[in-house]
Amino acid sequence: xxxxxxxxxxxxxxxxxxxxxxxxxxxxxxxxxPPIEEKLDLGTLTMDEFIALGNKxxxxxxxxxxxxxxxxxxPMLDRIGTVSIDRLNxxxxxxxxxxxxxxxxxxxxxxxxxxxSGYGKSGSNDTxxxxxxxxxxxxxxxxxxxxxxxxxxxDSGGAEVTVSIPxxxxxxxxxxxxxxxxxxxxxxxxxxxxxxxxxxxxxxxxGEIGPNxxxxxxxxxxxxxxxxxxxxxxxxxxxxxxxxxxxxYGDEMNAKELxxxxxxxxxxx
Amino acid sequence: MLTQNIRKVGRAFLLAVLVILILPTCPPxxxxxxxxxxHASIPVAGATIGSTPTPDTKKAxxxxxxxxxxxDYPRITGVNSRVTVWLVAQLHLWFGAFVxxxxxxxxxxxxxxxxxxxxxxxxxxxxxxxxxxxxxxxTALLGGLLTFVLVLLYPDLFKYLATIxxxxxxxxxxxxxxxxxxLYIYYYGWHWLQGGNKKWVHLTLGLLLNSVGCLxxxxxxxxxxxxxxxxxxxxAGVFNGDTWAxxxxxxxxxxxxxxxxxxxxxxxxxxxxxxxxxFLSAKNNGERAHYDWxxxxxxxxxxxxxxxxxxxxxxxTAELYAYSQQMGITLMGGVFAWIxxxxxxxxxxxxxxxxxxxxxGMGRSEGAYRYNAKIKYIAIVLVAAFMVWFTxxxxxxTNAELKSLGGPYHEYxxxxxxxxxxxxxxxxxxxxxxxxxxxxxxxxxxxxxxWATTGNAIQIALFAVGLIxxxxxxxxxxxxxxTVYKVASSIPQVLTTLIxxxxxxxxxxxxxxxxxxxxxxxxxxxxxxxxxxLFLLAVAFTWLMGLMGYVRSxxxxxxxxxxxxxxxxxxxxxxxxxxAATIVSIGTILFMVMxxxxxxxxxxxSRRTVVKEYWKHKHDQHH
Numbered sequence: 020x021x022x023x024x025x026x027x028x029x030x031x032x033x034x035x036x037x038x039x040x041x042x043x044x045x046x047x048x049x050x051x052x053p054p055i056e057e058k059l060d061l062g063t064l065t066m067d068e069f070i071a072l073g074n075k076x077x078x079x080x081x082x083x084x085x086x087x088x089x090x091x092x093x094p095m096l097d098r099i100g101t102v103s104i105d106r107l108n109x110x111x112x113x114x115x116x117x118x119x120x121x122x123x124x125x126x127x128x129x130x131x132x133x134x135x136s137g138y139g140k141s142g143s144n145d146t147x148x149x150x151x152x153x154x155x156x157x158x159x160x161x162x163x164x165x166x167x168x169x170x171x172x173x174d175s176g177g178a179e180v181t182v183s184i185p186x187x188x189x190x191x192x193x194x195x196x197x198x199x200x201x202x203x204x205x206x207x208x209x210x211x212x213x214x215x216x217x218x219x220x221x222x223x224x225x226g227e228i229g230p231n232x233x234x235x236x237x238x239x240x241x242x243x244x245x246x247x248x249x250x251x252x253x254x255x256x257x258x259x260x261x262x263x264x265x266x267x268y269g270d271e272m273n274a275k276e277l278x279x280x281x282x283x284x285x286x287x288x
Numbered sequence: 289m290l291t292q293n294i295r296k297v298g299r300a301f302l303l304a305v306l307v308i309l310i311l312p313t314c315p316p317x318x319x320x321x322x323x324x325x326x327h328a329s330i331p332v333a334g335a336t337i338g339s340t341p342t343p344d345t346k347k348a349x350x351x352x353x354x355x356x357x358x359x360d361y362p363r364i365t366g367v368n369s370r371v372t373v374w375l376v377a378q379l380h381l382w383f384g385a386f387v388x389x390x391x392x393x394x395x396x397x398x399x400x401x402x403x404x405x406x407x408x409x410x411x412x413x414x415x416x417x418x419x420x421x422x423x424x425x426x427t428a429l430l431g432g433l434l435t436f437v438l439v440l441l442y443p444d445l446f447k448y449l450a451t452i453x454x455x456x457x458x459x460x461x462x463x464x465x466x467x468x469x470x471l472y473i474y475y476y477g478w479h480w481l482q483g484g485n486k487k488w489v490h491l492t493l494g495l496l497l498n499s500v501g502c503l504x505x506x507x508x509x510x511x512x513x514x515x516x517x518x519x520x521x522x523x524a525g526v527f528n529g530d531t532w533a534x535x536x537x538x539x540x541x542x543x544x545x546x547x548x549x550x551x552x553x554x555x556x557x558x559x560x561x562x563x564x565x566x567f568l569s570a571k572n573n574g575e576r577a578h579y580d581w582x583x584x585x586x587x588x589x590x591x592x593x594x595x596x597x598x599x600x601x602x603x604x605t606a607e608l609y610a611y612s613q614q615m616g617i618t619l620m621g622g623v624f625a626w627i628x629x630x631x632x633x634x635x636x637x638x639x640x641x642x643x644x645x646x647x648x649g650m651g652r653s654e655g656a657y658r659y660n661a662k663i664k665y666i667a668i669v670l671v672a673a674f675m676v677w678f679t680x681x682x683x684x685x686t687n688a689e690l691k692s693l694g695g696p697y698h699e700y701x702x703x704x705x706x707x708x709x710x711x712x713x714x715x716x717x718x719x720x721x722x723x724x725x726x727x728x729x730x731x732x733x734x735x736x737x738x739w740a741t742t743g744n745a746i747q748i749a750l751f752a753v754g755l756i757x758x759x760x761x762x763x764x765x766x767x768x769x770x771t772v773y774k775v776a777s778s779i780p781q782v783l784t785t786l787i788x789x790x791x792x793x794x795x796x797x798x799x800x801x802x803x804x805x806x807x808x809x810x811x812x813x814x815x816x817x818x819x820x821x822l823f824l825l826a827v828a829f830t831w832l833m834g835l836m837g838y839v840r841s842x843x844x845x846x847x848x849x850x851x852x853x854x855x856x857x858x859x860x861x862x863x864x865x866x867x868a869a870t871i872v873s874i875g876t877i878l879f880m881v882m883x884x885x886x887x888x889x890x891x892x893x894s895r896r897t898v899v900k901e902y903w904k905h906k907h908d909q910h911h
Contacts, residue, residue: 022568023884026561029820030880033827034873040633041869045626050862053846053855085617092617140610149613155523155851158614 048211054080061163061184066170069184071267073171076164078213081153083168093150094135099123100178106133111145120181123169127153127160175265206283209276213268229264230256236287244284248277350451353525353853354444361857362441369441370859371871376437378834378875379882380430382554384508385547385833387427388501389555390420391474393589395494402487412582414478418893419562421475422886428468442857445848448525449511455531460507463500470497502548509543510535515849516840517611525852542607546600549593554829556590558883561826564819565887577812583822584649584811590825591642591725595718595789599782608843615850619843626865627839629678632710634832636674639717641824643670646724648818653732655806662727669720676713679704708766711778715758715785719751722789726796733803743799747792754788757781830879834872842868 086093103119114132130148139145170182220231251264401409481490519537520529563583570576609616650656765777
C-alpha cells in the first residue's frame with residue numbers, strides 16, 4: 020500500500036507540475052469566438068463603411084492576415100492596386116480578368132490564376148497557389164463580403180474603388196461579419212484584435228510598414244496618440260507616406276478599447 | 289531454421305502492416321494525394337471535396353450535413369457535454385493505444401524468445417499480456433461508454449457520421465469480435481501452445497491479433513480524420529462517395545502512422561511503470577532483478593519508438609499543411625503555437641527521464657566506470673538542447689516586461705526562438721539520447737575485433753561530421769535566408785540524424801559481435817529513485833497524448849466536420865490552453881488511477897493467503 024501511495028503522490032506532483040506550467044507559465048490567450056450571423060442594413064451603408072466592413076473581414080473572418088503579413092508566407096497586399104495591372108499583362112497570368120476589380124475577384128476565388136513568384140505550393144514551380152478559395156471551406160465569404168474585401172483591397176492598395184455595394188442585397192440582409200469578440204480587458208488584446216503588429220513593431224510583433232511603437236511614449240503624448248488612431252492622416256510621421264493607415268478605427272473601436280490602447284502606447288518609454 | 293522461420297513471420301507481419309498502409313494510396317478511387325491540396329479543402333457549390341466520387345449507379349443517397357441550432361443539442365443538467373465526451377474519448381484512446389501496442393512488442397519478444405530459446409523472453413511477453421488483458425476489458429467498456437455519450441449528447445453528429453460510415457461499422461463490430469476471440473485464445477492458450485508447432489501456431493495468433501488490432505484502429509481513425517479532412521462531400525455536406533472514400537481521407541494515413549509509432553512508445557512507457565511498481569514492491573532480490581529487467585526492456589521499447597516519433601510528427605504536420613494551409617497555420621502560428629512550448633517541456637521531461645534511467649542502469653555493469661565521466665557532458669548537451677527548444681519566439685508582452693527586456697526580443701536568447709534553432713536542438717536531443725544508449729550497451733562489453741580502434745574513430749567522425757552538418761544547416765537556414773526558407777533545414781537535419789543512427793548502429797553491431805562480457809550484469813542493482821524515472825515517463829507520455837489530442841481536435845475550430853458540418857452547440861468555441869490543461873490533467877489522473885488499479889489487480893492475482901481450519905479437509909468431510 021505504501022508504494023501505491025508513493026507512486027500516486029509522485030504522479031500527482033508531475034501532473035500538477037504540467038498543469039501549473041500550462042496555466043501560469045504561459046500567457047492565457049482566449050481563442051476568438053466562432054463567427055456569428057448578424058443582420059446588417061446594406062441600404063444605409065456608405066462606401067467608407069463598406070470599405071471598413073471589408074477591412075474587418077480582411078482582419079477577421081477572412082483570415083487573410085494569417086498569411087498576408089510581414090512573416091513572408093504570402094505577398095503583402097499594400098500595393099495590390101498598382102501591381103495588379105502588371106500581373107494582368109504577365110505571360111504567366113492564366114486568368115480571364117482585365118480589370119483590377121476582376122483580378123482581385125479572381126485572386127480570391129481562383130488563387131492559382133496567377134501565382135506570385137516564390138509563393139507557390141512547394142513542388143508546383145509557382146503554378147499552384149496554397150491559398151484556398153475564400154468563398155468556400157472554413158472561410159466561406161458570401162458575395163457581399165467578397166465585394167467588401169475587394170473594395171477594401173482597392174482602397175488600401177492604391178487603386179480606385181470600382182466596386183459598388185451590391186444592389187440586389189440592399190435592404191435587410193443576413194451577413195456574417197468578423198468575430199463576436201468578448202469585451203477586451205488589456206491593451207495587448209486590443210492590439211491583437213486590430214492587428215496593429217501587422218504594420219507596427221509593437222507587443223512582440225514586428226510590422227515594418229508603419230513607425231516602430233516600442234518607445235512611442237517617450238516622444239508622443241496621449242492626445243497625439245489618440246489623434247493618430249482616430250485620424251491617421253492628421254500628422255504623418257517623418258519618413259512615412261500618408262494613406263497607409265486605415266481610417267476606420269474611429270468607427271470600429273469602442274471608447275474602452277481606444278483608451279486602453281492610448282494609455283498603453285503612452286506608457287511605452 | 290528456426291531463426292529463418294521467425295524472420296519469415298516477422299517479414300510477413302511487416303508486409304501486412306505495409307500493405308495496410310500502402311493500400312490507401314492505390315486506386316480505385318483517386319488518391320487524396322492526387323488532389324491539389326489547396327483545392328481539397330475548398331467546397332465549391334456542387335463540387336466535391338477530396339477524393340473523386342466513385343461512379344456508382346446504385347449508390348446510396350446521403351443527406352446533407354444538418355444545420356443545427358443550440359436547441360438541437362440535448363442538455364443534461366449538471367453535465368457538460370463536451371467535457372464528458374472529451375474525457376471518455378480520451379480515456380478510451382489511452383487504453384486503446386495501450387492494448388493495441390502491447391501485442392506488437394509482445395509478438396517481437398515472443399519471436400526473440402523462440403529464436404534464442406531463452407525462456408525469460410517468453411515469460412516477459414506473457415507478463416506484458418497479463419497487464420494488457422485487464423486493460424482490454426476497460427477499453428471495451430470505455431468504447432461502449434463513448435458510443436453511449438455520443439448518441440446521448442451529440443445525436444445528430446453521430447447519426448451523420450454513422451450514416452456515412454455505415455458500411456464499415458458492421459465490419460468494425462465483426463473485427464472487434466475477432467480481436468476478442470484471438471486475444472483470449474492467445475492469452476489463455478499461452479502455456480498450452482508451447483513447443484514445436486504449437487509455438488508456431490501461437491506466434492501466428494499473435495500476428496493475427498496485431499493485424500486485426502491495427503485494422504480496428506485504422507477504422508476508428510477514419511472517423512477522426514474524416515472530421516478533420518472530409519472526403520467526397522460537397523459544400524452542403526452531402527456525401528457522394530463510397531465507404532472507402534470516407535475512410536481514405538487526406539489525413540487518414542498520416543494519423544495512422546503517427547498513432548502506431550506513438551502507441552508503441554506509450555505502451556512501452558506504461559509497461560515500464562508497471563515494472564517500476566513491481567520493482568518497488570519486490571520482496572526479494574530475485575523479484576527486483578526480474579522487474580528491473582522488464583523495466584529496462586519496456587524503457588528500451590518506449591525510447592526506440594520515441595526517437596522516430598518527431599519524424600512521424602513532421603510528416604503529419606506537413607500533410608496537414610498540404611491539406612489546408614489555413615489549418616496548418618492555425619496549428620503552428622495561432623493561439624495553439626503556445627502548445628508547442630508546453631510540448632517542449634513534456635518531451636524534454638521524457639528525454640531527460642529516459643536518459644537518467646539509462647545512466648542509472650549503467651550501475652548494473654562492472655565496466656560502466658569507463659564511461660561515467662562522459663555522462664555529465666551528455667547531460668549538459670541535453671539540458672542545453674532542451675533550453676533552446678523551450679525558448680519562445682514571439683511573446684505578447686506587458687509594458688513592464690517590454691521595458692525590462694529592452695525590446696520585443698531578448699538581446700541574446702531571441703535568436704534561439706526560431707524554428708531552425710529548435711530543429712537543431714531536437715536533433716541534438718535525439719542523437720545524444722542515442723549516445724547514452726550506445727554507452728549503456730557498451731558498458732559491459734569489450735570488443736574483440738582487431739579493427740575496434742578504427743571502428744571507434746569512424747563512429748566519432750560520423751557523429752562529429754553529422755553534428756557539424758546539423759549545426760551549419762540550422763545556422764545557415766535560420767539566420768542567412770529569408771523567412772520562407774527558414775524551415776527548409778528540417779529535412780536534411782532529420783536525414784543526417786537518421787544516417788548517424790543507422791550507420792553507427794551497423795558499425796556497432798559488427799564491432800561488438802562476439803564481444804567479451806566484463807562481468808555478468810547485476811540485474812536489480814538499481815536505486816528505487818531510478819524507478820520513478822519510469823513513472824515520470826508514463827505520466828508525461830499520457831499527459832502529452834492528451835494535450836496533443838486537444839490540439840488535433842481544436843484545429844477544426846467551430847466545425848464538427850471541417851467546413852461542412854458546423855458546431856452550433858454552446859461549446860462550439862475553442863477552449864484556451866489553461867482550461868484544456870485542466871481537463872487533460874483530470875483525464876490523466878483518472879487514467880493513472882485505473883492503471884494503478886490494474887497493477888494492484890495483477891499484484892493480488894499472484895498472492896496466496898494460506899488459511900488453516902477454514903476449509904474442511906477431506907477426512908473431516910468423510911467423518
